[in-house]
Amino acid sequence: MQEKIKFIHSADLHLDSPFKGMSTLPDPLYQQLKSSTFTALNNLVQLAIDEAVDFVLIVGDLFDQSLRSVYAEMQFLLACEKLAEAKIPIYLSYGNHDYLKERTRTLNYPDNLHVFESDEVECKVFVKNGRPLVGIHGFSYLEQAVLGNKAIEYEPVDGVPYQIGMLHGSTGQADEHDHYAPFQLSDLRGKNIDYWALGHIHKREVLGTNPTIVYPGNTQGRSSKEFGEKGCYLVELDQADTKLTFKPLHQIRFEQVMIDLKNCNDLDQLYEQVTDALTRFTQQKVIVYLTLINATPQMAQNYHQGELNEIIELYNEQQEDQRKWTWIQSVKLEQERNSDESLLRLRDPFIQQLLEQFEQIDWEEAANDLWRHRHAKRFLPDLTEVEKAEIIEEAKELALYQLIGLNNDEN
Amino acid sequence: MKIKQLHIYGFGKWQDQKWDLSEQQLSVIAGDNEAGKSTIRAFILFILFGLSPQQRQRYLPKRGGQLGGQLVVQGSDGKDYTIERIDNRSNAEAICLDQNGQKQAADWLNQELNGVDRALYNQIFNFDVFGLQxxxxxxxxxxxxxxxxxxxxxxxxxxxxxxxxxxxxxxxxxxxxxxxxxxxxxxxxxxxxxxxxxxxxxxxxxxxxxxxxxxxxxxxxxxxxxxxxxxxxxxxxxxxxxxYPAIENFQLVKQKLTEFPEKMDFPEQGEARFRRLKETIQPLQADYEVAKRQENDLEADRLQLEARLLSDQKIRQISAKLDHVSQYHDQLTEKKHLERQMEEKEQMIKAQLNELKLNITESELKQLPINYTTEETWKKLADQYYHTTKQITNDQQSLDTLITRGVILENEVAELEAKTLSTREKNVIENELEQINQRFNLRQQKDHPFMKQQLSHRVFSFLSVFLLVASLMIILVNQNNLLNGLLAGFIVLVGVTFIWQQLKFRKNWLAFLNEQSTEQTIESTERRDELVKKLALHDNNRDQLILAREKLKQIDDQQMNITEELRKLTSDLKQTEQAIEHERNQFSFLTNLSVGFWPDLATRLREMIDLMDQRDQLKANHSEQVRLLDQFETETSTQFNDLFDREESSFQEQLIHLNEIAVEQSNLREQQEKLTERLKEQSEIRKTIEAKMIPYQDNLSELLKLANVDSEEDFLTQAHLYREWDELKEQQVEMERQIRLHLPETVTSKIFAGEFLSKNELETQIEFIxxxxxxxxxxxxxxxxxxxxxxxxxxxxxxxxxxxxxxxxxxxxxxxxxxxxxxxxxxxxxxxxxxxxxxxxxxxxxxxxxxxxxxxxxxxxxxxxxxxxxxxxxxxxxxxxxxxxxxxxxxxxxxxxxxxxxxxxxxxxxxxxxxIRLPFLIDDGFVHFDRERKREMGQILAQLSDVHQMIYFTKDADGFEQDSDCLIVL
Structure with a gap:
């Protein structure tokens, strides 16, 4: 009977990565958030030692190119040394965020770190008790964008009972991320690889079994989009079975919470409801994005008049000093406007015209002053279609609120 | 939506008022100032959109009562509905009912109004025509x-x-x-x-x-x-x-070695091996010499001995002859024995002839026709004669005895006949006795009830046994418990009855016996005894008489028999005597000889003839033996003539000599065998030593060959040279080893090639480094x-x-x-x-x-x-x-x-x-219109009413009179 192997599959640690949309987070919490990627790394190391795994896989984007620091490298070196003491090897490939061209060798890492230095798929053999046990295949990004299908380059090697493919890339269908090293599931299934350790997509997902194809997600959420528990997979592999156990590593989690305000008539009730909804996060460090639905006109008015924000600030003030905290980062009121809109179109030609106008926005005209500002233009990224759509919605909401939002009734 | 009827319960100045609007789209409500036109307009708005409580205060009915009312409208589906609002009911919420009084959903009204609220309605549908000025x-x-x-x-x-x-x-x-x-x-x-x-x-x-x-x-x-x-x-x-010393030495040795050839052919450790071989071979060679000598001596002995040996054929002949010597001696003994026997027989024949004195010669005797039949005949005649004579004498004596006994018996018979009863007397006595006995028997047996009882007892016993056996059989066969129980009971009952019967019978039996003994009378008994005695005596006498008569008869018979026998014997004796005579005629010498001697004579004659035959046979045998002995002696003497001395004329001496020769040859043969054996052994020893020597000698030759020399002397010289060369070589190797041990290969190779630094050069180098x-x-x-x-x-x-x-x-x-x-x-x-x-x-x-x-x-x-x-x-x-x-x-x-x-x-x-299709509420103000233009206005409104319901409030109804259907005058 072949020996069983146990390893950790992680990816997208994005050490020292910046966090988006955190400008309003109070400094003490921001400081914690800043170090959270390193805490996740430490948690990963501790997990590997506690579980006495055979090896650790890091499938790309260990570092974040936007913040390349010696400190981050140093932290990873310390992690490697700890694992070296525990005699646990690390197999590392670089991804689109820490691609080889951008990397200059800085520190001298211990021998337990095995880096895939080539942009061609190569195989490193993990040896246990003097016996070759696992063929670990992988490649690193040489440049930021790898647009070819790398999956086809993976070929199992002879003489080892297990084959693992490390692949930092996305399926052709993925839409949230760039389509780097795009592959089809059929490409992966066609190879005689026992376990596909994927990276790049930050959302945890098991794409297939037999062979097992897994995105472990990133180890620490970095924005409201990367919500929920974040961590790695502890994988136990034998000839018959693959056992996957998700292990959270994050220090701070992001959450999206929806609160139904159908029965909420005043701000006190609102405060109570918010407190209730967030009770489940006590004993954790959580950054929450609230969405309020079914708001009464009164609540909507409170929201637009900023009174609702005061309640949130009150809640946040109490959290700030806690060891474990739940911080409400934003509140969004979701209103059903579609039916209103059609109604508005019918009864008000101006609104009808205005809404039509929102369908043909001249972005140049609207954004130029700021986006073409001689200094600001360096710092402002081009707007994505999604962002544009969001901005349209918000602008529409703002315009309607300003034009007809409040006192549209004699009453 | 189209308003068809207004019903005011109470609103401002209006109280319980109802108006049906025109079936047409245009309705004109005319009335002077303060007539209540605006209140009606407000009422319609109230019913459609409601009013806040404060605004409702303004329209509370002046004359008291409930604020509220209803509109009957035609819905978008063409059906009529009622919309009702009452001030103090559900905050004046609108209740909408269909024609069947069925309440409509809460947002029905809003839907009917197309979502138009009061503000928008006021802006578009409810206006004062001069509001725009x-x-x-x-x-x-x-x-x-x-x-x-x-x-x-x-x-x-x-x-x-x-x-x-x-x-x-x-x-x-x-x-x-x-x-x-x-x-x-x-x-x-x-x-x-x-x-x-x-x-x-x-x-x-x-x-x-x-x-x-x-x-x-x-x-x-x-x-x-x-x-x-x-x-x-x-x-x-x-x-x-x-x-450094080692390096120097190495060079020195290297120099010396140049005097020797580059390579010396000499076997490895050749000298030592040579000497060892020599040491080993020497004793072997000595042994070999001894063995060889001994072998030669033995061979000489053997040859000497073989010269004395006769040929095998001769020895075999002697041996064969000697084998027959014992036979020869036996024959010699036999001859002597025969001679003695012959002598004895001769003596016996002569003695017997003398004894018999029959005057007959041997040859006559031999010719007599005496055989076993003769002997038998003589014996038979003698016996017959003797027995017949004797029998006649015996019979004569028996006859005399019988005559005497006959006389005695006749006297006895006469006496017994006198004592015996006559037949009549005997019958009388038997009758009397019969009568007495009958009397007894009748009383005892036939009339006694016990006999009957005995019979019935036997029947009962047989029946009881039969029933018991039958019951037991049924019990064994049957498995019905109840029946078995009943049968067992029955068995017990029968058994008990049987035992009881037995006891009873025994008792009766004893009683019967007692009765029988007591009934006999003494008288009868005595008479009967007497009669019996008489009868018994009679019987005894009669028996004796019969016996005596019988014996007398037997003696008469015997006398007759003996007399007959005597006559026969006498006849026989005559015949015998005739036969004797016949024999005497045949054998003359029997004439004077009594018949009583005849049986022995025949035997003795016969024996004598036998003796003579035996003697003659012995003679023949003796002659044969003598012939054989002579033949043997002659043969022997002839055959071994060469071996005998002339002096040895005696055959016995010859035989002794022959025997000695045989013994001597046998000894010689044995010696020869032993010698041959020893010779063989000795040869083996020599060969063994030889075999041992061969490898050593081969080695020695090999050594010489390897040393490339022909003689052992040359070998030793070569060995000396080689030893010197070898020592130098060893020294060189040792130096080399030392140098190699301490110095790396690169340096050593140079040193061995003769390139090396001097002591001074070395010191300089060390200092520099x-x-x-x-x-x-x-x-x-x-x-x-x-x-x-x-x-x-x-x-x-x-x-x-x-x-x-x-x-x-x-x-x-x-x-x-x-x-x-x-x-x-x-x-x-x-x-x-x-x-x-x-x-x-x-x-x-x-x-x-x-x-x-x-x-x-x-x-x-x-x-x-x-x-x-x-x-x-x-x-x-x-x-x-x-x-x-x-x-x-x-x-x-x-x-x-x-x-x-x-x-x-x-x-x-x-x-x-x-x-949006909703009723227009248009307030007047066409004060500046002339009649014509008012009419035109009416037409415009009518035209507009193609699409919307028009409710027109005016001060005067001029221009609308012609269409009284649509006119309501307040």
Whole structure:
């Protein structure tokens, strides 16, 4: 009977990565958030030692190119040394965020770190008790964008009972991320690889079994989009079975919470409801994005008049000093406007015209002053279609609120 | 929706009032001032949209009662519905019922109103025709404003919005400013970016230091390697110095070896091996000599012995002859024995002949025809004669005895006949006895009841046994418990009865016996005894008489028999005597011889003849033996003539001599065998020694061959030379070993080739290297120090978080800018769209309204004015008349101006209400209209009522009288 192997599959640690949309987070919490990627790394190391795994896989984007620091490298070196003491090897490939061209060798890492230095798929053999046990295949990004299908380059090697493919890339269908090293599931299934350790997509997902194809997600959420528990997979592999156990590593989690305000008539009730909804996060460090639905006109008015924000600030003030905290980062009121809109179109030609106008926005005209500002233009990224759509919605909401939002009734 | 009926329960001045509106689309409600027209209008609005409690206060019924009422309307589905509101019921909520009184859903009314609320309704459907009148001029912009103001949004609101957005945008960002938040963030970012640049340099610096450190490390490694190399070199020189004597010796030996051939052919350890072989071979050779000699001696002995040996054939002949000697002796003995026997027989024959004295010769005797029959006949005749004579005598005596006994018996018979009863007397006595006995028997047996009882007892016993056996059989066969129980009971019953019967029978039996004994009388018994005795005596006498008579008869018979026998015997005796005579005639010598001697004579004659035969046989045998003996002796003497001495004439002596020869030859043969055996053994010993010697000799030869010499002397000379050469070689190897042990291959190979440094040269080299080493070590120490400095710098850089913090700060600021910019953009987009909409609204929709208004104005003015438009500067409105003249507003009459505004208002409303079918509530004010124009107005309203229901409130109903269907006069 072949020996069983146990390893950790992680990816997208994005050490020292910046966090988006955190400008309003109070400094003490921001400081914690800043170090959270390193805490996740430490948690990963501790997990590997506690579980006495055979090896650790890091499938790309260990570092974040936007913040390349010696400190981050140093932290990873310390992690490697700890694992070296525990005699646990690390197999590392670089991804689109820490691609080889951008990397200059800085520190001298211990021998337990095995880096895939080539942009061609190569195989490193993990040896246990003097016996070759696992063929670990992988490649690193040489440049930021790898647009070819790398999956086809993976070929199992002879003489080892297990084959693992490390692949930092996305399926052709993925839409949230760039389509780097795009592959089809059929490409992966066609190879005689026992376990596909994927990276790049930050959302945890098991794409297939037999062979097992897994995105472990990133180890620490970095924005409201990367919500929920974040961590790695502890994988136990034998000839018959693959056992996957998700292990959270994050220090701070992001959450999206929806609160139904159908029965909420005043701000006190609102405060109570918010407190209730967030009770489940006590004993954790959580950054929450609230969405309020079914708001009464009164609540909507409170929201637009900023009174609702005061309640949130009150809640946040109490959290700030806690060891474990739940911080409400934003509140969004979701209103059903579609039916209103059609109604508005019918009864008000101006609104009808205005809404039509929102369908043909001249972005140049609207954004130029700021986006073409001689200094600001360096710092402002081009707007994505999604962002544009969001901005349209918000602008529409703002315009309607300003034009007809409040006192549209004699009453 | 169409209103069909109004029913006021109580509203303002109206109390319990009901109006049915026209089936047509147009309804005219006419009444003077204060007649309650506005209240009805307010009532309709109240029912459709409700009123706040404060507003309801205003319409509480003047005369008390409940505020409220209902409208009957035709719904969008063509069916009638009732909408009812009552002040103090559910906050005056509308209750909507269908024709069946079924309550409609809460938002039914809102749906029927197409979502139009009170404000919008007021703007579009419920208006005062003169509400539009503006003071002063009427520019295009103004009319645009009118359009905006008539719309739900209202121009004010739009302006307000624009204002607010602009203000907020200015607060956020100014293109050239520095105070607004975003401007500040931009400046901050520029600064941070600059800092970041320098931070990026720190990474480069780290890299630079790292590279430097690595260069130092490499250099140190290199120098250390060089130092190690030098040390190794130094070690070699020092070692060379130390092993210098060995190097010198090596060279010396090498020199000496040149005197010898390069290679010497001599076997390995040849001399020693040679000597060892010689030592081993010598004793073997001695042994071999001894063995060989012994073998020769034995061979000589053997030859000598073989000369004395006779031929095998001769020995076999002697042996065969000697084998027959015992037979010869036996024959000799036999001959003597025969001679003795012959003598004995002769004697016996002579004695017997003398004894018999028969006067007969041997030859006569031999010729007598005496055989076994003769002997038998003589014997038989003698016996017959003797027995017959004797029998006759015996019979004569028996006859005499019998005659005597006959006489005695006759006397006895006569006596017994006298004592015996006669037959009659005997019968008398037997009869009497019979009678007595019969009497007894009758009384005892036949009449006694016991006999009967005995019979019945036997029957009962047989029956009981049968029943018992039968019952037992049934029990054995049957398995019915109940029946078995019953049968067992029955068995017990029968058994008990049987035992009882037995006891009873025994008792009866005893009684019977007692009875029998007592009944006999003494008298009868005595008489019977007497009679019996008489009879018994009679019987005894009679028996004796019979016996005596029988015996007498027997004696008579015997006398007769003996007499007969005597006669027969006498006859026999005569015959015998005749036979005897016959024999005497045949054998004359029997004549005088009594028959009683005959049987023995025959035997003795016979024996004598036998003896003579035996004697003759012995004679024949004797002759044969003598012949055989002579033959043997002759043969022997002839055969072994050469072996015998002439003196040995005696055959016995010859035989003894022959025997001696045989013994001697046998001994010689034995000796020969032993010698041969010993010779064989000795030969084996010699061969063994020879075999042992062969390998040694081979080795020796091999050694000589290897040494390439022919003699052992040459070999020893060669061995001496080789020893010298070998010692030198060994010395050379030892030196070489020592040198190799202490010096590396590169150096040793040179030394062995004769290239080596002298002692002085070595010292110079060692000194030079030591100087180099000192210099290098100093250099390395300096480099190590430099590398350590670099490591310290690297460590401080690696552990510094300043860079990280600054980077995060930069990204945070950038994040803030992006967020702020986004917020700014939202406002900017909103503002731009409002502005654009306004422009479009003012420019695009105005012509439509103007066209419609022109149509209405033309109708109202009976075609006098054709078109309503703005001048080129868009500043002023003008009218184009049918005569193609244009008129500014101030050039028009008040009535025309009224008509113009009514046209515009209706145009605006009809344009706005294009998609919604709701009743128009139009308040009058057509005070300035002449009758004609009022009529025209009515027509316009009627025309509009094609699409919408029109409820027209007016002060006077002039112009509508002709259509009384639609007229309600208050």
């Amino acid at each position: 503006l003071e002063g001029g009427f520019s295009k912009e103004q009319l645009g404003e009118v359009l905006l103001s008539v719309g739900m949004t209202g121009s004010d609101r739009i302006y307000q919005t624009e204002k607010q957005l602009n203000k907020a945008l200015d607060r956020q960002f100014k293109k050239q400013g520095s105070k607004p938040a975003l401007n500040q963030l931009i400046n901050q970012l520029v600064d941070q970016e600059r800092e970041l640049k320098s931070l990026e340099d720190s990474v480069v610096a780290y890299q630079r230091h790292l590279e430097k450190s690595e260069t130092y490390q490499a250099e140190i490694e290199q120098k250390r390697a060089r130092i190690q190399g030098l040390y190794r070199e130094l070690d070699v020189y020092v070692e060379q110095q130390r092993v 030591r100087e180099q080493l000192e210099e290098l070590e100093e250099w390395v120490n300096e480099l190590v120090q430099k590398e350590a400095d670099q490591q310290a710098i690297l460590k401080s850089l690696a552990h510094s978080k300043v860079a990280v913090d600054l980077k995060h700060a930069f990204y945070l600021t950038k994040d803030k800018l992006v967020a702020g910019a986004r917020e700014w953009l939202v406002r900017q987009v909103a503002l731009k769209q409002i502005e654009n909409t306004k422009a479009v609204f003012q420019t695009s929709y105005l012509p439509v309204v103007l066209e419609k208004a022109s149509e209405f104005l033309g109708q109202l003015t009976s075609g006098r004015y054709l078109k309503l438009d703005f001048d080129q500067g868009n500043h002023e409105l003008f009218l184009l008349a049918a005569d193609q003249q244009t008129y500014r507003l101030d050039e028009l009459s008040q009535g025309t101006v009224d008509q113009l505004f009514v046209s515009i208002r209706l145009a605006i409303s009809s344009w706005l209400a294009e998609h």
